[in-house]
Amino acid sequence: MDQKYLYLSLTPEALIASMLPPEDFGKYLAVGSKKRTRGQALFFEVDTNIESDYFKTGIIKERCVPHSNGAPKRSVYLSIYRVLEHIPLSKLKNLYLVTDDGRVLGLEKGEYSVKNNSQLHLYQQLGPVSPRVATKLNPVEFVKFITDLSQPVSVPKIVFTELTLDELAENPLKGNDESLPYSNIDHLRDCLIGLTNKDSKKTKTVIRTLTGNLFYRMVKNGFFIGENGNVVYYPFPSLEELNSKYYPWWKSAVTIGF
């Protein structure tokens, strides 16, 4: 039976039909069919029963078929523009994180509870735009803030992950930043100090766009996708779980090629 899958890629934003299951599709995205390339990838599996006037889903049946030699079709691009906003949250299945050598980790949906509201946060946005922002808002508040379409700076839907700030989350002025791998660390500190000094300022852009790889090891709690008041949360495994259950992926994730 030729099973078909639908994926929402974030690297870059695209809706792709494929005959490859998530593990194989992740590998394919990362290292290509001839293994001569490599690159990190993030994607959601999407329910194939999606009803949309925006996407031409009819071509899936027509084009997502095995090659003449029987090999499965790896990818049929359905759309590469404003994809995220047109996929309902309810149609999203697991989120897959792929390392640049093709190791795939699947994350399931979970419950998110706000823990400490006084902390500062650092969010790496993954779609539809990819700046890195420092903010006083917790993830749920941030989704509400950034998807408020009445505001000039807003997006209809947002995917992002929270990155660790360590001591800077509590004490941007004097907190130790030695264990943070981010570039322009002094600028990050300035942004955080600016947020604490100015009550009215809710977010500050630290980096305008993501360049290079996302540091998986710096993910603080998980990945968020949301619009208006709705937030779907994909919790990231604990260090213990990464070391025991997902070791091959984790080892690959902390290996950065130069």
Add this chain to the structure above:
Amino acid sequence: MLPSLFWLIPLGSVVALSFAFIFFKQMMKGEEGTERMIIIARHVRTGAMAYLKQQYKIVTVFFLLITILFSVLAYVLELQNPWVPFAFITGGFFSGLAGFIGMKTATYASARTANAAKHSLNAGLQIAFRSGAVMGLVVVGLGLLDISVWFVVLNYFYPSFEGDGHNLMIITTTMLTFGMGASAQALFARVGGGIFTKAADVGGDLVGKVEAGIPEDDPRNPATIADNVGDNVGDVAGMGADLYESYCGSILSTAALGSAAFMYSREIQFNSVIAPMLLAVVGILLSIIGIYTVKTRENAGQKELLAALNRGVTLSSVLIVIASIGILLLLDMPNPFGLWGSVITGLITGIVIGKATEYYTSSSYSPTINIARSSKTGPATVIISGLATGMMSTAIPVLAVATGIIMSFLFASGFSFVNISEGLYGIGIAAVGMLSTLGITLATDAYGPIADNAGGNAEMSGLGVEVRNRTDALDSLGNTTAATGKGFAIGSAALTALALLASYIEELKIGLLRLGQTSIVFSNGSEIKIAEATLTDFMNYFEVNLINPKVLVGVFIGAMMSFIFCGLTMNAVGRAAGKMVDEVRRQFREIPGIMEGKEEPDYAKCVEISTRGAQMEMILPSALAILIPIFMGLLFGVPGTIGLLVGGLSSGFVLAIFMSNSGGAWDNAKKYVEEGNLGGKGSASHKATVIGDTVGDPFKDTSGPSLNILIKLMSMVAIVMSGLTVAFSVF
């Protein structure tokens, strides 16, 4: 008829080899683990043996050529002792055999260590450490066996207690020449092994980690097995052959110095010759006791693991201090407490060098942390601070050796700078003291690559997190002991080379006698019989002084040799690594299933590439190390040769410390960042320290350790070729 005390020496050898055999059998009783673990271990074992086979082929050709040369010198030109060709071959054979057994053991032990770590940390430690002890005990056992056999054979032809005392000098100086065989074999093992290991490591990392983005020790990387093989050929076979040579060289040069210093009494002369050998025998017994005390509790931390190893080494060292005075008194040596002071001086010097190495290369101390911190401003500052740290790190070892030389000299000479012969004997005894417990100190060294390979095996076999944590802990401990071991190897090489330098003069004496000369005539017309001439007389006769341009030229060329040798070996790593990069790229390109883990890479091809690269690249530096002392002797005679040895020893010793410590510090600075400091893996700091580590790799694992051999081998060549030098020098 040899005195009964002598027979303790072959007995000590038998004890060492017996315990090595017992430890080997105990290790072999252990299970290798899962099928995957067995396959990986077999790959490494096959690769290691393929490497050795190839290396021994080339070494055999080299040995045949040199043996022919020595035979011509001995039997046609009659410039050399007729036993030299045979002594040369046995020295090389036993050194090679020690490396072979050590590597065989190590490659059998790695999977068993990983498997034992499934049960407990202590079980893993026991297998790894006792397998390392096989190497330690085989080196000392074979060393003493070679010495004993030659002593018995030569004593048959030149009875020790007959004649005017020259027989014992002939015996000891003849035996000294088997050190050249050991030295030459050690050079090939160290240089070839060093090039192999870094070619595989750097080449594998560049494509695997950097280009393909797959982690270290990942079975998908075709160079992974070659990397593991490299740990064995460099750090087990190379280090073993190096220290075998130091061990035998220090004992034999001290014996030669003793036979010259105490010619006034046949009995004292004989006892001074066997004193270093008996110290070595007692060292073997105490090493075995120490080995049995190395154990730890489950869930032990890094400090406890280190303490477990230190307990064994410290106990052996303390006991040798107590036992050595007993030996000296038993032998009725003149000035026994002075000589005891020399033994203790040697031991303390070794400990100080080891601790200084640990201080400059461990990430627990400020020098390495400061290198890591300099990564905040990029790779250039990492390189600068690493070079600076390496340079600064030469101070303590050099001062320790300088103090050791002076103190051991003064202790043995009765605090008189005039009594040169006995003072030099004291320096030799200090070197023997430092190396007396080599059985256990080498065990801590050889343990490192075994633990490292065990970690690699656990990783590639996908063992559980608890097992990997245990093998990581054992591996991490191995990194510390390896760094300390390198410092110890350099320190002992320096003292041994100095003792060999002094022995060179004794060899010249024999060389002149062989030419039929019975006295030496000075420029002022005065004449002294060779049999009565002191070391100072010989230095005056050969005009070895600092205003003689031949000496100065020799010093300059000796200093240059160290740098040329390093340059050649470092370039060799670059070229051999380049070939490995091409091969790994080819495999990724032509075997598409590798990345998915569906197809196995061609590991053997990578081993072959690295082996061929190492063998080709080791020829030029090795040939230079042998040919330059010969040419210098033929061109500028004895003064030029002594200058060459002094220049080579002083620059080589300092350069070796600098390179080993810089490389070690860069390596640990990177590990410090990888532990999560300064941004951790993937950060800009990490990138900068990775560059430092890559630069440091050939520093610490190829060029630095190879310099130990260079300084000893040049002395050995000078000694063996002394007959040629006195007969044919142009100027």
